[in-house]
Amino acid sequence: MVQSDLPLTRDLVLVGGGHAHALVLRKWGMDPLPGARLTVINPGPTAPYTGMLPGHIAGHYDRDALEIDLMRLCRHAGARLILGAATGIDRAAREITVEGRGAVAYDVASIDIGITAKMDLPGFAEHAVGAKPLDRYAARWREFLAAVKAGEQPPEVAVIGGGVAGCELAMAMAFALRDAGGQPAVTVVEHGPQLSGMAPRTEAMVRRQMAELGVTVALEAKVTQITDRQVLLADGAPIPAALCVGAAGAVLQGWLAQTDLPLHAGFIRVGADLGVVDDDRLFAVGDCAHMEANPRPKAGVFAVRAAPVLHDNLRAALSGGARRVFKPQRHYLKLISLGGKSAVAERNGLALGGALLWRWKDRIDRKFMDGLDDLPAMKTDALTGPVASGVQEALAGKPLCGGCGAKVGGAVLGDLLAEVQPPVSGDVLTGAGDDAAVLRRPGGGFQVMSTDHLRGFVEDPAMMARIAAVHALGDVWAMGATPQAALSSIILPRMSPALQARTLREIAVAAQEVMAGAGAQIVGGHTTMGAELTIGFTVTGTRDAMPLGLGGAQPGDVLMLTRPIGAGVILAGHMAGTAPGRVVAEALGVMATPQAREAEILSKAHAMTDVTGFGLAGHVQAICRASGLAAELWAEAVPIYPGAQTLSDQGVASSLLAVNQADAPIAAAGPVNPLFHDPQTAGGLLAALPEDAAKAAQARLRGEGLAGHIIGRLEAGVPSIRLR
Structure with a gap:
């Protein structure tokens, strides 16, 4: 086994x-x-x-x-x-x-x-930052340095704490500020009679380097308060500080x-x-x-x-x-950086300094980071022996993606539906082919119904549940309907009863939060165990007027998109272990965010859909075919997730990319960006509406901190897509 x-x-x-x-x-x-x-x-x-x-x-x-x-x-x-x-x-x-x-x-x-180096001093929480946690301090420093370079802040820094960390950071900040072209005023504030944590020879070398960098040392200085511009002392003149860093002690x-x-x-x-x-x-x-x-x-x-x-x-x-x-x-061994590319090494009270020590420290640090960055590529099972014809082509050298990258191609589904779908009748007004089926609601109005599920692409069941819920609700929102009810369909990997209960609880809490926030109630579902995590929802929604569909767009309408494209490339890169963590986290955060407000603001569009597995081009093509129009996409106007273009340029692609490219060709003078065919998960809403209405909607979205990008125009002509 x-x-x-x-x-x-x-x-x-x-x-x-x-x-x-x-x-x-x-x-x-x-x-x-x-x-x-x-x-x-x-x-x-x-x-x-x-x-x-x-x-x-x-x-x-x-x-x-x-x-x-x-x-x-x-x-x-x-x-x-x-x-x-x-x-x-x-x-x-x-x-x-x-x-x-x-x-x-x-x-x-x-x-x-x-x-943390957060200090219990008046004004510290409002006007200072602790040297630890390191990420918060580093982010605050980057903001401050940028403000100094822009002339928005004076290059004045106070570091509270005269130990190794405080001195090291003071020298580093002084070096950066001087390198930025300013005349830095950096002060180390120490309550004791001397710097701490260093042997006498080390301290002497550090003091000399601080003097060369213009770093002032204030000894036996008791801080009484920190303001937005100064560090106030019990005795002595205030110390100017547009940035104050706490580096004394550990809490x-x-x-x-x-x-x-x-x-x-x-x-x-x-x-x-x-x-x-x-x-x-x-x-x-x-x-x-x-x-x-x-x-x-x-x-x-x-x-x-x-x-x-x-x-x-x-x-x-x-x-x-x-x-x-x-x-x-x-x-x-202590290796202390001296601001520039020099360092002091101290062990057992002995100290030695110079550029050679910095290069040694640099090699040690890079080796450590390389060990955490040089990870084995995702393993794939190599084929051995003969295989049936077409196997190699079907694999295309890529493992199966998660999310919407695992969907069956649009042409395959379209051909099947054309062959087997019975004509709609009775209370069923539209069937498969649009985002959701439309049913006549007893008593008046309409109900929409759709189902969707996602093959796991992250190990966190709660995050998968949030994204799957947002993804499934996209079909309801795209039709201008109000979510009503949901049934869950969950496949868990094989696990003990205790882990089953924990995992299902996490999924239920996350899914309920999204569905309840959208106004829908989870009314039941089905759960089994299988090879891998899969989460899906069948959802219904209601609308008094006839729900929006793919048809209905008019010549002259512009196309508006509410989210970036590139999620498929990012998820493919994540599954292969090549996508940067910050890039993946940002994309997941967007995918897990509901789009109820966007849907409400765009609810009077002529036509609307959500961009999912068939990619931007595939969904634009669907509107064109249903409305009998041609589309012009404006390449520069299409938003792209940060990091997605870099991954695509490196050859990262979803396993569904080639199928999407074949199903929805784009006419262009040069190469077409593969991201236009990239399959999206919990992608943006794509609406066709008059230009004036689009600009008004764009302003409303912007006013609520949301996004709406006008990316192209529809015109009379044979259904097709061209790129400008």
Whole structure:
């Protein structure tokens, strides 16, 4: 029996995307534990790497070089990534609470969420940023540097904390500000009589470099308040600061202090096996943990060294095996960046500095990141021996996509419907061929009915449920109808009864939120187990007037699209492990967002559909054929998901692309962008309406923070599409 045929029986949850967890994901992907379902909870799809942060602040590394791509790592590990912040833990119920999501159950869990440098000072929350969490600080710095370059902010920075981190960041910021052409005023504010955390020789070298960069040091300075322009001191003149950074001390993230976890000075107490001292199902690692057997300072090196032990002990906790002991080294090498491309190395009180040390540090950091980025490509089963004619052509060298990329081609469906569909009669006014069937409603008015399902393309059942619900409702919205009721159709991968209950609960909560928000009620459904996760809904809606359809568009109407295209390429890239995590996360967020308001604003269009599996061209063609018109698309006006064009240019494509290109040809003077035929999942509404009405709708959409893009025009002629 292959691993994919084994039932899932235990849930392992990693809370946070810290260095140790990132390394566990990489190792897990090489040898997953059969029967274990792995989940990662993190606020974003990436996590910053501590070692390269000063270099990023100084401008030596771009954002991509700094960030660990958790989305790709989770795909490699077969894990689901839940994008949300953990806000609580119920150890009795074994549940992690996630903001905006609810509870996520675990059998074994590990916490690696780092620390915060947020300080309890008047005005800090409103006017300052902590150096940790790193991603928030890095984002705030990028905004500030851009404002300085634009002349909108003075290059004045105060760093509260004269330890290694504070000095390192002060030098990096001074270097970047000077490199931007300004005369920086950067001040390190230290409450003690000297800089801390450094040997005397190291401190002397750091002080010399700070002086060269124009960084001022204020010692024995007690901060009383932070304003939007100054740091006020108990004694001495205020320090000018358009940006204030807190880098003094380490504080556990707030929600952990509200739990019943065993803490030491605010940090989670763990034993020699990295397990929480009174809980054999829970682990903690990195800066948020206090190692009772071998206390160590807060440094990333210990998290990196702990990762192999954590990986083995998590597997042991899931399977009943023996656990290993983590023995951190007593002394470790400190490599301190000096703003420019030079660094100081310190170990056992000895220090050495120079450009060679920076190059050494750079190699160490890049090697670490390369190890997390150089992941094996998605495996495909190679064909051996003879195969039936047409097999190679049908595969086209690509695995089957998820979402709407797995649909059957439009021409195949059209031919079948033309052959077998009976004529409509009685209360059935329209059948297959439009977005939904239209039925006469007893008592007056009309009812629409449609069904849709999605083959899983992300491991998170709740995210899949949200997107599947939005996707199914698209057919109702596209006909200008109000959603009414829904039936669910769910296929779960093989799993134990406990995991079935957890998974169905997550699906139900997510689906109910979307359906109820749209005004529809889930009235039942059907659930089975099968080879992979599949979620679908049969939906109905009502409308007093005759529902909108594909026909009815008029010559001179313009085409309006409410969402970007390129989702199919992004999902294909994600399934292949090549799409950047930020790109995937942004697209998923759009796909999971309902379009009720867009549908209401466009409800008086002449014709409307939603762009799904047949791609933009296929759905434009459907309007053209039903309305007897030709279409001109304006290539530059068509919105594209960020990152989709880059992936397409790299050769990433959905398995349905070739079929869509054959079914809906576009006349053009040059090559046609493949994204025009890219299959969409939960795609935008495509409406045909008079130009004045389109501009009015566009203004209303914009006023509500929504989008409407006028992408082309319809005209009299043989149904066809040409590109301008």
